[in-house]
Amino acid sequence: MWFEMVIGAFVAAGIGFLASVNWWIAGSVGLLAAVGLYLLSRHNWATFRAERAKIVETGQIVKCWIIRANSSLYRKSLFDAPYDWADVVFTFETARPNLDQVLLELAQRVASFRPGRDATEDELRVARVMSIELPKPSRTPLPTSITGGMKAYMVGTQVMRELLPEGKLTRPYIWAVGLTDNPEGGVVMVPYSESEASG
Numbered sequence: 001m002w003f004e005m006v007i008g009a010f011v012a013a014g015i016g017f018l019a020s021v022n023w024w025i026a027g028s029v030g031l032l033a034a035v036g037l038y039l040l041s042r043h044n045w046a047t048f049r050a051e052r053a054k055i056v057e058t059g060q061i062v063k064c065w066i067i068r069a070n071s072s073l074y075r076k077s078l079f080d081a082p083y084d085w086a087d088v089v090f091t092f093e094t095a096r097p098n099l100d101q102v103l104l105e106l107a108q109r110v111a112s113f114r115p116g117r118d119a120t121e122d123e124l125r126v127a128r129v130m131s132i133e134l135p136k137p138s139r140t141p142l143p144t145s146i147t148g149g150m151k152a153y154m155v156g157t158q159v160m161r162e163l164l165p166e167g168k169l170t171r172p173y174i175w176a177v178g179l180t181d182n183p184e185g186g187v188v189m190v191p192y193s194e195s196e197a198s199g
Helices: 002-019 023-058 099-111 121-131 194-198
Strands: 060-069 083-090 153-160 173-178 187-190
Touching: 060 099, 060 153, 060 187, 083 099, 083 173, 099 121, 153 173, 153 187
Parallel strands: none
Antiparallel strands: 060 083, 060 173, 083 153, 173 187
C-alpha cells in the first residue's frame, strides 16, 4: 500500500497548498484517496489472478526460453513490482528431442535476426517486435526460416517474482501455460518443479 499512501499524501499536500483549506480536511481527503486507490488495486489484482488461473486450468504447459528480460528481474528487491516482462520463445511440440538445446538456439536466432532484402511478412513482423522495447503479450508465430520447420512462437510474458526460486531470474527459461486453440494468446508463468527450484 506504500504507493497509494504516497499518492494520498501528494493529494493532501496539493489540496492544502492550492486551496488553502484546513490541513485536517486535506489530510482526510488524501487518506480517502489512498484507501480508494488501494481498494482499486486489490480489485484489479484479483481480476488479474483470476484470468491467469483460467488459462492455467485449461492450457498446455510449455518451457519458455528467454530471449531478453527486463534488467530488474535479475536482482532481488522488496520494492520492485510483483512482476516484470520478458520476451520468450516456446513450442507446443514438447516431445522434441533435446528441447532445451532447440529452444536455446531458437532464442539466439531470434535475438540476432536481421531480415534480408527479400524478407517475408512473417520475418518482418519478428524484426518489428524485436526492434521495440515494449512487450507484445500476444504471441508472434516464428517463420520456418528461423525455426527450421518447427512450429514455434515468441511472446512477451509477465515473469512473476513470487514464482522465481530466489526472488530473481537465475535460469535461462521459465515454465508457462498457453492455450493451443488461441493463435494470438499469451502464456502464463507457472512454478518451476521442486527439483529445479532447489537446484
